[in-house]
Amino acid sequence: MKRPDIGEIARRAGVSRSTVSYALSGKRPISPEKRDKILRLVEKLGYRPNASARALAEGRSRTVGLVIPPLSHRLVDAQLAFVAVLTELASSVDLDVLLSPSTGDDDRSFRRMLNGGRVDGVLLMEVRMNDERIAALEESGVPYVLIGRPADPTGLHWVDIDYGGLVERCVQHLADLGHRNVALLNRSAELVAAGYGPARRAVAALEAAAARHRLRAHPICCADDTAGGEAGMKQILEMRPRITAAVTINESALQGVSRALDRSRVRVPRDFSLVGVVGERWAEDFHPRMTAAVVSPAELVRSAFAMLLERIADPGAEPRHVLQSPSITLGGTTGRAPRG
Amino acid sequence: MKRPDIGEIARRAGVSRSTVSYALSGKRPISPEKRDKILRLVEKLGYRPNASARALAEGRSRTVGLVIPPLSHRLVDAQLAFVAVLTELASSVDLDVLLSPSTGDDDRSFRRMLNGGRVDGVLLMEVRMNDERIAALEESGVPYVLIGRPADPTGLHWVDIDYGGLVERCVQHLADLGHRNVALLNRSAELVAAGYGPARRAVAALEAAAARHRLRAHPICCADDTAGGEAGMKQILEMRPRITAAVTINESALQGVSRALDRSRVRVPRDFSLVGVVGERWAEDFHPRMTAAVVSPAELVRSAFAMLLERIADPGAEPRHVLQSPSITLGGTTGRAPRG
DNA sequence: CTGAAAGCGCTTACAG
DNA sequence: CTGAAAGCGCTTACAG
Numbered sequence: 001m002k003r004p005d006i007g008e009i010a011r012r013a014g015v016s017r018s019t020v021s022y023a024l025s026g027k028r029p030i031s032p033e034k035r036d037k038i039l040r041l042v043e044k045l046g047y048r049p050n051a052s053a054r055a056l057a058e059g060r061s062r063t064v065g066l067v068i069p070p071l072s073h074r075l076v077d078a079q080l081a082f083v084a085v086l087t088e089l090a091s092s093v094d095l096d097v098l099l100s101p102s103t104g105d106d107d108r109s110f111r112r113m114l115n116g117g118r119v120d121g122v123l124l125m126e127v128r129m130n131d132e133r134i135a136a137l138e139e140s141g142v143p144y145v146l147i148g149r150p151a152d153p154t155g156l157h158w159v160d161i162d163y164g165g166l167v168e169r170c171v172q173h174l175a176d177l178g179h180r181n182v183a184l185l186n187r188s189a190e191l192v193a194a195g196y197g198p199a200r201r202a203v204a205a206l207e208a209a210a211a212r213h214r215l216r217a218h219p220i221c222c223a224d225d226t227a228g229g230e231a232g233m234k235q236i237l238e239m240r241p242r243i244t245a246a247v248t249i250n251e252s253a254l255q256g257v258s259r260a261l262d263r264s265r266v267r268v269p270r271d272f273s274l275v276g277v278v279g280e281r282w283a284e285d286f287h288p289r290m291t292a293a294v295v296s297p298a299e300l301v302r303s304a305f306a307m308l309l310e311r312i313a314d315p316g317a318e319p320r321h322v323l324q325s326p327s328i329t330l331g332g333t334t335g336r337a338p339r340g
Numbered sequence: 341m342k343r344p345d346i347g348e349i350a351r352r353a354g355v356s357r358s359t360v361s362y363a364l365s366g367k368r369p370i371s372p373e374k375r376d377k378i379l380r381l382v383e384k385l386g387y388r389p390n391a392s393a394r395a396l397a398e399g400r401s402r403t404v405g406l407v408i409p410p411l412s413h414r415l416v417d418a419q420l421a422f423v424a425v426l427t428e429l430a431s432s433v434d435l436d437v438l439l440s441p442s443t444g445d446d447d448r449s450f451r452r453m454l455n456g457g458r459v460d461g462v463l464l465m466e467v468r469m470n471d472e473r474i475a476a477l478e479e480s481g482v483p484y485v486l487i488g489r490p491a492d493p494t495g496l497h498w499v500d501i502d503y504g505g506l507v508e509r510c511v512q513h514l515a516d517l518g519h520r521n522v523a524l525l526n527r528s529a530e531l532v533a534a535g536y537g538p539a540r541r542a543v544a545a546l547e548a549a550a551a552r553h554r555l556r557a558h559p560i561c562c563a564d565d566t567a568g569g570e571a572g573m574k575q576i577l578e579m580r581p582r583i584t585a586a587v588t589i590n591e592s593a594l595q596g597v598s599r600a601l602d603r604s605r606v607r608v609p610r611d612f613s614l615v616g617v618v619g620e621r622w623a624e625d626f627h628p629r630m631t632a633a634v635v636s637p638a639e640l641v642r643s644a645f646a647m648l649l650e651r652i653a654d655p656g657a658e659p660r661h662v663l664q665s666p667s668i669t670l671g672g673t674t675g676r677a678p679r680g
Numbered sequence: 681c682t683g684a685a686a687g688c689g690c691t692t693a694c695a696g
Numbered sequence: 697c698t699g700a701a702a703g704c705g706c707t708t709a710c711a712g
Contacts, residue, residue, distance in 0.1 A: 022692090052688085053691090055690090
């Protein structure tokens, strides 16, 4: 009951192996009778071309690689979206997805993905400001697209969310409402330390905007979970009444933020304003609905995948990039600064 | 600057290709000088064996497949754990992970994974009570382990969480506290309709336990998100004071559950008792900490992976299974039924 | 301890 | 429209 190979099909159909191959690929005209006979046999015997043999002969694997961050940084919702959406997209064009965990430290899995001809292209997520994996990708010659971008993205292919610009816009919004002391509820200290782009750019943007609007900036890191959010928000609320508003980019902490506000009996937006750069579901789940720049990781990965396909098709293509920068949707969490 | 192949290494080292191969695999003794020379060249030129060629020659791919549910059912936290943990585990033993989305309806990606020799083993998640993908797996001859189990799991290799037993235990706990009308806040109606194991077994167990304890069962489906949880819980609370307690297996709905309780000014556990079958982080994030059977998807996937490796190594191995059934940890969400 | 060669199962010029 | 054959880059008996 072993799986038949192409030779078995050819034998039974009374044709050569090349005829079977061409009948299946459609790369050359085959007489209708032979074609039908072959296709019937393929169906009946459940023949599928061996992927390795095909990859070896064709020189491509019909597989794209996705490099995911290791478990140690708790994976957040947006990352799940990357995996799930990419898998669906790839499957819709008959590509497979190969996963590799990697920080970039050493990582055999990552090198294997690059050098063994396992994949035709790579999507690298969680890019850091200074990310040595980019050099490895570059050297490997495998087409790739970054989700996120390093400090200097010149000449690279990437998609990203404009955390810098969005945080600035959030601060601007708060400044317009009269807030003079604004906190940033950032991602975790570990991510900041690791040079994680969004976290770093959020801080930089906060400070730049604060300088421009002549207000005080208070960046706070917090773990990507409820406990982290509660602790971070509590810390901020202790600085009331000086601090009257916060910007957050930490979706996963929001439930804790909410709880801290409740516990401190601080009412939003009367006593305190909150504006976020978060996914739709997070903005919506907040109560009241959060004033936020609503980002879409799914959309981002869609762009990245499209770019990757282009690049695979035309390896010499000019570097392109997509910077997602949605405008702020007003919700019920921001209002005029309370009177000092 | 093209990647060197094994022949290039052999030429430069002045040995045959087989010697290079054996030096790398260690499957046959090589004289130290040649070995060193070869390894140095491999290092210097960055040689990695071509994965397809190796897979073709060896007859195995050093890759395991993970079949994930399609996006349409929103992926929940536990599913992310499966992906992330499996990827790390696999990478720790130099295996790659190939992803495939599938419900089992038609799905080329799934069939491709099975029949193209792409993977040495498969982990299938989100198994339904009556899941035709199992027959496809069986027929393919590829070793596999199910995460979840069908109605009749006899002779199969699987790991699962004992939702049935756990829900029964939860009902028992509530019965002991004097509750006579108990609701079940289940997963979504779609999942129930699709025959999703945990959702189906939860209902069956609820009803069985209700019969045994002579109490009334009220199963309610709710979407796997905050809005769903809020709606579901609201529906249940409207049946107060008759219904005094609920069991939930829907982690993703908990934030909404919490909100519905707050809005209705129902105090837990004084006015209403809640007990869950949920992951640690969900039990912990609830306020007060939830009385719950705390399940661990990460642990489950660890068992599944270990079983898969065993099965790959010994395809004729006896069917094994693991049924996770943690005891209930008391939290602050269950108490005596309020006086009717 | 080592090498020449077959073979894994495809695809695709080459020749007709 | 079709077939015989080379070749993709490995691994592993086979022979020494």
